[in-house]
Amino acid sequence: MMVTLARRESLWGLAFISPWILGAFLFTLLPMGASLLLSLTNFDPRYPDAIQSVGLDNYGRMLTDPLVIQSLGVTGKFALIMLPLTLAVSLGLAMLVNNPRLIGRNVFRTLFYVPMQIPIVATTLIWQGVLNLHTGWLNFGLGAVGVAGPDWLNSAFWVYPGLSLISIWGTGNMMLIALAGLQSVPTELYEAARIDGAGRWAQFRNVTIPMVSPVLFYNLVIGLIGTFQYFTQAYVLTNGRGDPDNATLFFNLNLYREGWRYYDMGYAATLAWLLFVIVLGLTVILFRTRSRWVYEGGAR
Amino acid sequence: MTLAAARPLSRVGLRGIPGRRLRRWTAITSVTLFGLLVMGAYLMPLGYMAATSLKDAAQMSEPGAPLYPAKPATFSWQGQDYPVYNVPTAEGMRRWAPVDPRREDATFIDPAHPEAGPIEWQGRWRTLEQAWEFSLALENFVTVWNQINFGRLLFNTFAIALIGTVGTLLSSVAVAYGFSRFRFRGRNTLLLLLLATIILPVQITLIPTFAVFLALHWTGTWLPLLVPHFFANAYNVFLLRQYFVTIPREMDEAAMMDGASPLRILTSIIVPQSIPVLTAVGLFHFFWQWNDFFLPLIYLQGNADLQPLSVGIAGFNALYSQKPTLIQAAAVMSIIVPVVIFFFAQRAFMRGIVITGVEK
Numbered sequence: 118m119m120v121t122l123a124r125r126e127s128l129w130g131l132a133f134i135s136p137w138i139l140g141a142f143l144f145t146l147l148p149m150g151a152s153l154l155l156s157l158t159n160f161d162p163r164y165p166d167a168i169q170s171v172g173l174d175n176y177g178r179m180l181t182d183p184l185v186i187q188s189l190g191v192t193g194k195f196a197l198i199m200l201p202l203t204l205a206v207s208l209g210l211a212m213l214v215n216n217p218r219l220i221g222r223n224v225f226r227t228l229f230y231v232p233m234q235i236p237i238v239a240t241t242l243i244w245q246g247v248l249n250l251h252t253g254w255l256n257f258g259l260g261a262v263g264v265a266g267p268d269w270l271n272s273a274f275w276v277y278p279g280l281s282l283i284s285i286w287g288t289g290n291m292m293l294i295a296l297a298g299l300q301s302v303p304t305e306l307y308e309a310a311r312i313d314g315a316g317r318w319a320q321f322r323n324v325t326i327p328m329v330s331p332v333l334f335y336n337l338v339i340g341l342i343g344t345f346q347y348f349t350q351a352y353v354l355t356n357g358r359g360d361p362d363n364a365t366l367f368f369n370l371n372l373y374r375e376g377w378r379y380y381d382m383g384y385a386a387t388l389a390w391l392l393f394v395i396v397l398g399l400t401v402i403l404f405r406t407r408s409r410w411v412y413e414g415g416a417r
Numbered sequence: 418m419t420l421a422a423a424r425p426l427s428r429v430g431l432r433g434i435p436g437r438r439l440r441r442w443t444a445i446t447s448v449t450l451f452g453l454l455v456m457g458a459y460l461m462p463l464g465y466m467a468a469t470s471l472k473d474a475a476q477m478s479e480p481g482a483p484l485y486p487a488k489p490a491t492f493s494w495q496g497q498d499y500p501v502y503n504v505p506t507a508e509g510m511r512r513w514a515p516v517d518p519r520r521e522d523a524t525f526i527d528p529a530h531p532e533a534g535p536i537e538w539q540g541r542w543r544t545l546e547q548a549w550e551f552s553l554a555l556e557n558f559v560t561v562w563n564q565i566n567f568g569r570l571l572f573n574t575f576a577i578a579l580i581g582t583v584g585t586l587l588s589s590v591a592v593a594y595g596f597s598r599f600r601f602r603g604r605n606t607l608l609l610l611l612l613a614t615i616i617l618p619v620q621i622t623l624i625p626t627f628a629v630f631l632a633l634h635w636t637g638t639w640l641p642l643l644v645p646h647f648f649a650n651a652y653n654v655f656l657l658r659q660y661f662v663t664i665p666r667e668m669d670e671a672a673m674m675d676g677a678s679p680l681r682i683l684t685s686i687i688v689p690q691s692i693p694v695l696t697a698v699g700l701f702h703f704f705w706q707w708n709d710f711f712l713p714l715i716y717l718q719g720n721a722d723l724q725p726l727s728v729g730i731a732g733f734n735a736l737y738s739q740k741p742t743l744i745q746a747a748a749v750m751s752i753i754v755p756v757v758i759f760f761f762a763q764r765a766f767m768r769g770i771v772i773t774g775v776e777k
Contacts, residue, residue, distance in 0.1 A: 126600060126601070127599065129595075129679045133591045136588040136647065137651075162627070218444045219448050235756065236726070236751055243745070246469055257484070342616075352710075376623075382624050382627075385624055389618070389620040389624065
């Protein structure tokens with residue numbers, strides 16, 4: 118009796134999870150293996166029958182491909198500029214909407230979140246106009262205070278701050294996560310700091326930052342993974358060309374071009390594995406060095 | 418009352434209760450004003466979008482044009498149309514129409530008081546600035562609607578997002594139920610495996626999957642965008658399972674005693690108690706799929722009739738990037754549905770963010 122009951126239970130369980138098992142096999146496990154195999158071939162979707170093994174050629178080519186090196190540089194440079202900015206702005210916005218002296222905090226939270234709800238393609242179109250050298254409102258604003266704004270999207274230097282502004286606009290989620298972090302800081306800590314004579318800056322530096330460092334770390338990891346997936350904004354701005362001067366040739370854009378413009382899918386599969394290894398590596402490094410970034414109170 | 422008024426202001430301000438209240442109000446006002454300033458800067462792009470989408474193309478290239486949608490002001494007088502200029506006079510700037518412009522002077526009519534008759538003015542009218550009047554160019558929206566077959570794109574986007582959401586909800590609920598209510602060998606290992614697939618970048622499986630869909634002749638159809646969602650999404654399963662395990666088992670067990678099948682327990686006990694998390698997962702998936710660009714781009718390339726808004730609008734941008742008024746009109750049209758739904762379902766969204774911790 119017991120045995121049959123347990124058996125029935127496990128059969129029901131397996132039946133319910135079977136869609137995932139099937140899906141994981143069909144859409145994850147099998148393709149992963151196939152992707153590894155394809156990376157050893159010259160697979161071209163237009164001539165699937167002409168597929169040939171090329172050994173490790175794709176991997177050798179990848180290591181010396183100037184476009185791969187360029188795309189890694191672009192992605193890295195962007196991460197170094199954009200991630201600190203978005204982390205800081207999201208924390209700043211969270212502190213603003215957490216300030217008890219702000220009237221209508223819920224309205225502010227909602228409105229700061231609105232840009233997140235705008236489709237990325239539309240966001241990119243809006244900012245493409247806002248950042249325009251002559252007709253964009255950002256340069257109008259800068260001009261009003263006497264600063265000549267740069268040609269944000271057509272300069273190999275200014276395009277990174279420009280794209281970072283677009284990323285900052287989509288920071289609503291990070292803001293809410295940072296807000297949750299801020300709200301979990303015990304108020305006694307601030308009171309104790311005040312009694313010790315800490316000013317606003319000292320409280321921020323020595324109480325707020327350490328206490329919210331776990332959520333900042335979480336935002337950093339998610340943001341870093343997101344940077345290596347960065348595609349839509351760069352594609353829409355230049356219709357996939359990577360202008361100016363390949364300055365927006367992000368890793369994924371290059372992968373897309375190899376696969377769907379030049380139909381070199383064997384090589385694109387190789388690049389996908391490089392992406393996987395880099396993302397995995399960075400995530401592991403971040404978690405290994407977590408204790409340096411994150412304050413973990415005695416409770417942990 | 419007279420006594421209070423007679424009291425020196427400084428003492429009230431510094432020591433009394435009113436002083437503390439005053440300081441509190443100063444703090445509240447300054448923080449709120451600062452917040453409004455930040456909000457204004459943050460939402461400025463939306464203002465740019467709205468204003469530009471309503472402008473006439475000619476206004477964009479005119480250097481002295483205002484930021485709001487406007488057209489050059491004109492005035493008709495005695496059966497003829499005249500432009501209106503900003504004319505500096507001794508009484509300040511005036512908006513006058515030159516009915517008889519000459520080289521070094523001109524005769525103007527004041528459109529506000531034409532009955533006052535012609536006004537003589539000394540100066541070069543060619544150096545005068547064009548006067549503008551508020552005017553909305555609604556035809557931008559009509560142009561975009563027809564150019565990109567907007568109705569079609571909207572329908573496609575809606576259908577793809579809706580079918581995908583139904584698929585992922587059905588399958589993820591079933592899988593999450595299996596993981597949360599049944600014991601079977603290897604359950605924990607499988608759950609770990611499921612979590613591991615969350616961090617896998619899509620690119621890693623993309624090319625073989627594309628090759629298979631190509632071989633099945635599914636490229637150029639919606640199937641590659643929809644079918645995988647009927648096989649559960651790891652992230653959604655994880656969220657749903659976390660919720661299901663918090664639902665007390667007593668009711669399941671009572672129903673089981675009454676002979677209810679596991680499927681019936683799922684539909685009549687688990688699902689009704691999980692509406693908040695189902696709404697959250699459904700909303701987030703719906704808008705994730707609504708916004709998705711990469712997969713429709715590679716699977717529906719060249720098949721404009723089946724593309725969603727994201728791909729259609731990006732293609733429109735590639736063709737018309739020199740016409741910002743049309744581009745911004747397209748942007749307005751593509752954000753209206755998500756933003757309106759967000760404002761209506763705002764509470765469900767915010768609660769969803771709390772439940773899910775993070776949007777995918």
